[in-house]
Each structure stands twice: as structure tokens, then as C-alpha cells.
Amino acid sequence: MKNFEHITLGQRVLFGSGKSAEHLSAEVSRVGASRTMVIASEFERSMAETATAGISPALWWDEVVMHVPVEVAERARAAAVEHDIDLLVCVGGGSTTGLAKAVALATGIPIVAVPTTYAGSEATNVWGMTEERTKTTGVDDKVLPVTVIYDAEFTRSLPVExxxxxxxxxxxxxxxxxxxxxxxxxxxxxxxxxxxxxxxxxxxxxxxxxxxxxxxxxxxxxxxxxxxxxxxxxxxxxxxxxxxxxxxxxxxxxxxxxxxxxxxxxxxxxxxxxxxxxxxxxxxxxxxxxxxxxxxxxxxxxxxxxxxxxxxxxxxxxxxxxxxxxxxxxxxxxxxxxxxxxxxxxxxxxxxxxxxxxxxxxxxxxxxxxx
Structure with missing residues (x-):
């Protein structure tokens, strides 16, 4: 006999190769954002520029570090508050999405995620940060991106390995x-x-x-x-x-x-x-x-x-x-x-x-x- 409780997270998913800029522009308009912070590492910058071609970001942030060290998260959070950001757009892999989640966890600013790898963090309400050699994770709906924009063209940037x-x-x-x-x-x-x-x-x-x-x-x-x-x-x-x-x-x-x-x-x-x-x-x-x-x-x-x-x-x-x-x-x-x-x-x-x-x-x- 089956006996369980299942929770499905609410999230908008837009899937289409070569359509990231079109989809992101529409989402920014839909949520009514006016001051967008784009989070993308230096390596991810060209893909982020492609995805954001239809919007005018208020802030670009490229300090992205694996496993999201707490001190990096705190600097990104402070920048978001200082620039009165009302939407986070992360373009990149799991570390980039993880940093956006760390900002959202403290500020409540919504996220639109544009993944460029197969990491999957964009579809979860799980966050993770590292401090003093210990990675801590948690669950909070504030970190679940409101929208995920999948564009398989971006995954071409990943070598086979x-x-x-x-x-x-x-x-x-x-x-x-x-x-x-x-x-x-x-x-x-x-x-x-x-x-x-x-x-x-x-x-x-x-x-x-x-x-x-x-x-x-x-x-x-x-x-x-x-x-x-x-x-x-x-x-x-x-x-x-x-x-x-x-x-x-x-x-x-x-x-x-x-x-x-x-x-x-x-x-x-x-x-x-x-x-x-x-x-x-x-x-x-x-x-x-x-x-x-x-x-x-x-x-x-x-x-x-x-x-x-x-x-x-x-x-x-x-x-x-x-x-x-x-x-x-x-x-x-x-x-x-x-x-x-x-x-x-x-x-x-x-x-x-x-x-x-x-x-x-x-x-x-x-x-x-x-x-």
C-alpha cells in the first residue's frame, strides 16, 4: 500500500535553444523588475551578455567561487542591497546559481536562473555555503528561482569532459x-x-x-x-x-x-x-x-x-x-x-x-x- 506526502515546487520553466534573450526579456517584464543584478563568472560573461541582450542590467557581479564561501556571499548581498536590486539573474553553473541563492536567502530578492551546465541547482529550494571547511546546506523557498530559462546552446561551451x-x-x-x-x-x-x-x-x-x-x-x-x-x-x-x-x-x-x-x-x-x-x-x-x-x-x-x-x-x-x-x-x-x-x-x-x-x-x- 502507498502512503506518502509529496510536495511539488512551483516554478516557471521556459525551454528553447537559442531563445534565452527572448525568454529573459519577457520574464523581466512579467515580474515587473527595474533593477536587475546579473551574476555570472568571468568565464560565463559572454553567455550572460547573450542572454541579457534584451534588458539593461543595473549591476554585473562576477565574483563566483566554488562551494559559495560565506564571505563571497556577504559581499554579493551587500552589493545587491546597495544598488537596490529587485531581480537576480544568474547565468552559469551550480556555483553561480548557488551564489544567487545565497543573496536571495538573506534579501528575499527573486531569481531568474539561466543554467549553462547540468548542475540542477536552479530547480531546487536547497542552498549551500561553506565556512571554516564545513559546507552547510538548508532548504528555503526564498532561494527557489521563480523562473528557469533553459537554452541548450549554452551547454555547447562545456567541453566533453x-x-x-x-x-x-x-x-x-x-x-x-x-x-x-x-x-x-x-x-x-x-x-x-x-x-x-x-x-x-x-x-x-x-x-x-x-x-x-x-x-x-x-x-x-x-x-x-x-x-x-x-x-x-x-x-x-x-x-x-x-x-x-x-x-x-x-x-x-x-x-x-x-x-x-x-x-x-x-x-x-x-x-x-x-x-x-x-x-x-x-x-x-x-x-x-x-x-x-x-x-x-x-x-x-x-x-x-x-x-x-x-x-x-x-x-x-x-x-x-x-x-x-x-x-x-x-x-x-x-x-x-x-x-x-x-x-x-x-x-x-x-x-x-x-x-x-x-x-x-x-x-x-x-x-x-x-x-
């Missing part, structure tokens, strides 16, 4: 949503369809980086992933990556892309039905009497090999010396809903495997200690 990392970050939203604290049949359905779209789209992008149809399919999947994640909440995967990013300053997308298969291998044996459905969504359903968990892990491993995905945390500066502190922090944050009981031993094993890029198998957490 970054497209893969960003897309697998989105896939992590899907997979974590299968067993996160507020997982339910609705967000699981969104997550599985998001997984299908991301797997198909990313394979197309890897084969031809200029394939706009593949870019659109990937962006569509990233949105579904974010909607599922916004409803289901943060699971074990995100708790691990927040520790690795906030405490050890590892790069966001690459860290998510690297850790994802190890968390799937850790949890999948305890949720065979979900594992079976995920394997099918990823395009490699369990064959015959194949174990469902192993099928899901192999499906993800195959996709990652096709994409040339990141495979080892050691490549991004993490070392074995950091594992004890990371394990301690993860165990304090892991949600009670996780399908497998986390322990010092098995989380150490997970991080050690991810550190060295050991090929994940569904026996990673064996013996399974299901809740």
Missing part, C-alpha cells in the same frame, strides 16, 4: 532520490526518467559534442533529476560529496561523478526492485537471473566507460590521510533513511575504493546490513 562530469552530477540527483529521506513513488518516477534521458543524452554528447538534440535531452534529464532531488532531499551520496567538497575543496561535478558508482554499489543490494528499474532506465536491464543490484552497477559502469568519466578521487587532490576525518563527518550527516546502515568500516571502504578508482561491484557493502 565537463559535460560528462556535470551530467553525472545530475545523474547523482536521480540515484540519490531513489532512497533519500523523502523518497516517494512520484520523485522515484521522475528520477528514473531523468536517468534514462541523461544516459541517452550524455552518450550522444560524447559521440558528437555539437549534437544539439543530445544536449537538449541531457538538459531535460538534468531538470527532471533536480525536481526529483528537490522533493526527495539529500541522500548518502550528497552527504559524502558535501564533505569532500566543503572540507577538502574538491571540485563539485568531478567529485559527484567519481563517488556516484560507489554509493550505488553500496546501497543497491538492499533495494533490488529499485536497482532493477534503474538498470533498465540506464539501458542495460538485468538479463535472465542476473542479480538486480549487479545489473544496475554494471549499467552505470558501462555508461561511465562510454563517457570516459572521472574514476578516482586521488586525481582531484584527495588523499588517504583525509579519509578518517571524512568518515567522521559523513557518519554525523548520513540520513537515517539510507538502505544500508553506514558504519566507520563500510564508509571507510567506500571512500578508499573511490580514492583509488577500484571498479565498483555490488559487493562493496557486503554483507548487506539493510535497515
Amino acid at each position: 565537463l559535460s560528462v562530469s556535470s551530467g553525472l552530477n545530475a545523474l547523482a540527483h536521480c540515484i540519490d532520490s531513489l532512497w533519500a529521506p523523502k523518497a516517494d513513488p512520484i520523485n522515484q518516477a521522475l528520477a528514473l526518467e531523468g536517468s534514462r534521458a541523461l544516459a541517452a543524452g550524455l552518450a550522444g554528447v560524447a559521440a558528437d559534442p555539437n549534437d544539439i538534440d543530445a544536449r537538449e535531452e541531457t538538459l531535460h534529464g538534468a531538470y527532471l533529476a533536480a525536481v526529483a532531488f528537490a522533493s526527495a532531499g539529500s541522500g548518502l551520496h550528497h552527504k559524502i560529496c558535501h564533505v569532500l567538497g566543503g572540507t577538502f575543496n574538491l571540485p563539485h561535478a568531478q567529485t559527484h561523478a567519481t563517488v556516484l558508482p560507489y554509493v550505488l554499489a553500496f546501497n543497491a543490494p538492499a533495494v533490488p526492485d529499485l536497482a532493477h528499474r534503474l538498470a533498465a532506465a540506464l539501458g542495460r536491464p538485468a538479463a535472465g537471473n542476473q542479480d538486480a543490484a549487479q545489473a544496475a552497477v554494471e549499467a552505470l559502469n558501462t555508461l561511465r566507460r562510454t563517457l570516459g568519466a572521472p574514476s578516482a578521487l586521488i586525481d582531484y587532490g584527495f588523499t588517504a590521510d583525509g579519509i578518517p576525518e571524512a568518515v567522521e563527518r559523513v557518519l554525523r550527516a548520513v540520513p537515517a533513511s539510507n538502505p544500508v546502515t553506514p558504519t566507520e568500516e563500510n564508509i571507510t571502504g567506500l571512500l578508499t575504493a573511490a580514492l583509488h578508482g577500484v571498479t565498483p561491484t555490488a559487493a562493496l557493502a557486503a554483507p548487506v546490513e539493510a535497515r
